Amino acid sequence: MQNDLCIHSISKSYRKGNVQANDNISTCFSAGEVVALTGHNGAGKTTFLNQIIGVTKPDSGSITYQGHSLVKETKVARSLISMMPQFHAPLAGVTLRQSVESVLRIKGVSGYENKQLTDDIIQELQIEEWANKSGEKLSGGLQRLTSFAMAVVAPPPIILLDEPTNDVDPVRRKIIWRYLRKLAKNGHIIVVVTHNLLEVEQYTDRYLLMDRGKLIKDSPIREVNLGLSVSNLLTITVNNSLDLNDFPEALDMVINDEDMQYDFELTHKQVPDALNWVLRKINEKEVVNYRLAPSSVNNLYGELTNEE
Template sequence: MSKQLVLHSLSKKYNKSEKFANKNINLTFFSGEISTITGHNGAGKTTMLNQVIGITKPSKGSITFNGKSFVTESKVAREYVSMMPQLHAPLNGVTMSQSIRSILRIRGLSEKEVKKETTKILKELAINDWKDTPGQKLSGGLRRLTSFAMTVAYPAPILLLDEPTNDVDPIRRQIIWKHLRKLAKSGHIIIVVTHNLLEVEKYADRYILMNNGKVLEDKRLQERSLESSRLNKLVVNFSSEEEALCVKLPKSLNHTYNSEEVAHEFDIEAEEMVAGIFWLMQMIEEKKVVNYSFSPKSLNETYGEMINGDDEE
């Protein structure tokens, strides 16, 4: 049975003179899936994570999991939630292995279990070679991986991760996401804050776009993929600006003109595809087009459009 973390009308205002850090957040997170949260710095993402784990108390709203309130019972929140913060864990003076072992002891594991789980996570993340290296001698990426290992070695039902792949090399970024997928399949709720939209498209089940403390968009990535296949981008470059401005454009297609590239850019729905291609072939035949590109519209482009179109309060 799927477990749910429910955020209802969640809001935070630090004092009366400031605007809301986040406002009326209504989200439900499900076990078995990886949810990603994206948005500009200051969009309210980290504030929301801190509210879930009980570090920041909401000004109003509720956070519930399995019938328990994380707002009224902050100790309960820390029993059910593990969080990897954006900042590096303070590792000076302790080795990678010692850092992981200390967290497992805090969670109540026996010495035998601590040894077993530490060995397991070091191997799974391919970081065993640095297990005895003091924290101050680890690179930024290895510090990040240590923090990740401390979060997932004996995972809580709910895992919150703030920019988990920052500074991490490309190979181990894949290892991190594969490990998160494994945890999701075993029934954990995974919530990842990230600016890396390429990783979101490749690995996540769902993305949530935030700006100015509000949720602008909440999409399943399967839906996003279908939408991308219906919405395509056609960029047509012309031989001169005069040619581009004088050419007869198809009425049915929305477009913008890019003077730097001497190009018209079209967003084309699936049902308009034939008209777009027919028009393009005509332009090529008339030798007005220098080159063109035709591709599905990316999540990165959609993200930029939505953020730019969202007015400040």
């Protein structure tokens, strides 16, 4: 247990105790596993990570790793932990490559080793094409990948990531998850905040769910049924109002007349028939475009927490 990152009954409130961000949370994270942390926006996930890294002090409870109190020894916490924040790192005026090199210099890595580690992570993420492009000129997805590279280059024992795949293209989303699995295999503790339950099912070992500051689920993925009834969102844009009498079965439908947009909630089994219908309507020039994506926790949260 000494090599586990253990959280013991931490609580944190704001606004003179009126907002309970974290409420008596206890859990442990072990080397070699990728743990997903999810829950509704405002559930307390970011506050939880900030307490682990020592940015926010708990009102009560303790956080320990290798005999250290990370609550009392905040400098030790920041030497043992790397965190990718929810928002992009400030990259204006520096290139993608320079951003990664700067982080390494802060860690005391310079010269040839700095260059080699920077080259390695840029190649791993397949972003060589943009390595020398100034940060403010990068797309949101590339800024996110830059932040990820800064967090995992020369990685410490513990890595915390707050929504690392947001805005990232599908190909590099998979690269990010594969890289995290490699880090876990090499003995790192990996905790990832994500709203994508399909990625949770596919890539992580454990699943933690927070609700209103409480930790309400902490289970291995193999024991958690994430096969929820609503798992995909199909959005189509049309020229004119559609006759939906021939649309295949769906769980729910929302029509936005102003934007000429239809949203369908689909199970995995309903997706093929729905896509065949959409493609037929495109050929008939009734559908302008469509998008199919996994439902986020925001869509699925009511089902997870039995909320109406």
